[in-house]
Amino acid sequence: MNKITAAITSIGGYVPDYILTNDELATMVDTNDEWITSRTGIKERRILKGEGMGVSYMGIKAANEALQKANVDPKDIDLVIFTTCTGDMPVASSATYLATEIGATNAYGFDIMAACSGFLYGLSTAAKFIEAGAHKKVLLVGGDKMSSIIDYTDRKTCVIFGDGAGAVLLEANEEGYGVQDAILKSDGSGRDLLKIDAGGSMMPPSQKTIDERLHYVYQDGPHVFKFAVTNMADVSAEIMKKNNLTSEDVNWLVPHQANKRIIDATANRMGLDENKVMLNIQRYGNTTSGTIPLCLWDYEKQLKKGDNLVLAAFGGGFTWGAIYVKWAYDGNK
Ligand code: UT7
Numbered sequence: 001m002n003k004i005t006a007a008i009t010s011i012g013g014y015v016p017d018y019i020l021t022n023d024e025l026a027t028m029v030d031t032n033d034e035w036i037t038s039r040t041g042i043k044e045r046r047i048l049k050g051e052g053m054g055v056s057y058m059g060i061k062a063a064n065e066a067l068q069k070a071n072v073d074p075k076d077i078d079l080v081i082f083t084t085c086t087g088d089m090p091v092a093s094s095a096t097y098l099a100t101e102i103g104a105t106n107a108y109g110f111d112i113m114a115a116c117s118g119f120l121y122g123l124s125t126a127a128k129f130i131e132a133g134a135h136k137k138v139l140l141v142g143g144d145k146m147s148s149i150i151d152y153t154d155r156k157t158c159v160i161f162g163d164g165a166g167a168v169l170l171e172a173n174e175e176g177y178g179v180q181d182a183i184l185k186s187d188g189s190g191r192d193l194l195k196i197d198a199g200g201s202m203m204p205p206s207q208k209t210i211d212e213r214l215h216y217v218y219q220d221g222p223h224v225f226k227f228a229v230t231n232m233a234d235v236s237a238e239i240m241k242k243n244n245l246t247s248e249d250v251n252w253l254v255p256h257q258a259n260k261r262i263i264d265a266t267a268n269r270m271g272l273d274e275n276k277v278m279l280n281i282q283r284y285g286n287t288t289s290g291t292i293p294l295c296l297w298d299y300e301k302q303l304k305k306g307d308n309l310v311l312a313a314f315g316g317g318f319t320w321g322a323i324y325v326k327w328a329y330d331g332n333k
Contacts, residue, residue: 006127006138006170007178007328010072012065013297014058014143015164015284016048022159029155036159041260045162045285047147054088054148056098058165059141062293063102066139066167074102078135080109081126083118083142083289085316086149087111090199098141107139115194116256116315118142118289119166120184120323123311126170127179133172141167144288149196151216160258161217162285166293177305177328183239183321190227190318193220228314229262232322233269236312239322240270247271249308251327252299256313257281257291266312288315303331 021044022033036042048058059082067074082095095109114121119142126138143165152158170178195218198209209215232255240250253272255263260281267277278295287294292311296303303309307327314320 002174003176004131004133005173005176005178005180006130007173008168008296008325009171009328010066010070010169011166011293011297011300012062012069013164013166013294014061014065015046015294016058018047018049019044020047020162025159028152029158031155031159040160041281042159042285043282046164048145048163054094055084055086055143055145055165056088056094056101058145058163059094059098059143059167060101062143062165062167063098063139063141066169067102070169072137072169074104075106077104077107077137077139079126079129079138080104080107081112081122081138081140082109083112083114083122083140084144085113085115085118085288086144086146095141104139114315114319115317116258116286116288116291117184117313117317117319117321118315119292120182120311120313120321121319123179123323124182124184127182130170130172136172138170139167140170141165142289142293144290146286146288149215149217151213154216156221157217157219160286162287164284164287164290164294166290166297168293168296173328177326180324180326181239181243182323183235183242185231185235185320187318191316193223194218194316225259225262227318228258229265231320232256232262232312232314233266235320235322236266236270236310239310239324243324245308245324250310251276251307252303252309253277254292254295254309254311256315257284257295258286258314262314270310300331303327305330
């Protein structure tokens with residue numbers, strides 16, 4: 001029997017309609033389009049507006065699109081994994097709710113939290129269930145409603161993040177397509193550089209935590225930048241070396257969209273021209289777990305069966321990693 005691999009066989013995506021431009025942000029905090037564009041590459045980001053709208057709203061839309069495109073009955077899904085750091089609620093996973101809402105009544109679900117590397121951690125986990133023969137169809141959703149945890153009086157963070165979600169269907173494959181290799185890493189000593197202080201078991205919510213704005217994301221940008229730029233480039237080079245991939249062999253870099261300067265440094269280290277780098281940071285900003293699936297969603301038509309993709313990310317925790325994927329279908333069909 002051939003080895004079983006986990007192939008991505010369909011993609012869906014969703015970004016909210018509301019566009020928050022750099023110019024609008026400049027009316028909210030002391031910033032300007034020139035600073036944001038030159039330091040990050042971001043021009044605009046999407047914001048999910050409306051009472052009671054959680055990240056699952058976006059995940060459900062993305063998941064339904066992925067299943068419809070693949071013509072797969074939701075009842076045939078074995079497992080739903082939702083990677084997010086902005087789940088609908090602290091308790092009750094978003095994956096279980098999403099599974100029920102899309103009609104995946106034979107699946108079980110759980111969430112994974114690995115901040116901006118969430119999609120990579122989810123992809124690696126999903127692939128293991130398929131490779132082990134435990135499941136045939138896994139739905140992986142990555143998304144975040146970052147606007148729910150961003151302080152729109154803090155110019156250091158509010159210009160960076162946005163809302164969005166993507167979903168991929170993973171199916172067992174016996175022709176060698178799909179996830180080939182994954183290198184995942186973490187370093188807990190970095191948690192104080194990118195975090196939300198309050199709302200967890202260490203510092204439960206109180207009037208004081210609200211007054212001190214401790215439920216919002218804090219980021220020491222320049223320090224995180226140094227770790228991100230080195231580690232994302234290193235791990236991308238490492239996965240190429242481990243799999244004997246030259247820059248000619250790699251068709252696409254699919255990078256986490258945190259900062260265009262980090263993406264450029266990673267591509268440079270891999271020896272890739274910019275036309276092999278997926279980029280949509282200018283339109284969506286940093287959607288955390290949503291960036292990588294939203295890139296695949298945007299570039300799907302350009303992907304060809306057999307293309308070699310390197311997915312790479314760095315995020316809070318710290319967490320980082322790279323995954324080598326052999327693409328399983330022609331995206332323009
Ligand atoms: O996705 C998860 C992982 N996260 C990342 O990978 C993010 C990594 N970090 C970054 O991308 C960058 O550090 C930022 C985009 C967050 C910031 O860019 P930077 O080039 O590191 O700027 P900085 O924080 O060193 O700030 C430079 C200056 C400061 O002013 P002074 O002290 O030089 O007078 C800031 O106060 O820019 C100022 N500044 C701003 N000015 C206008 C900071 N934010 C803004 C702003 N508009 N929004």
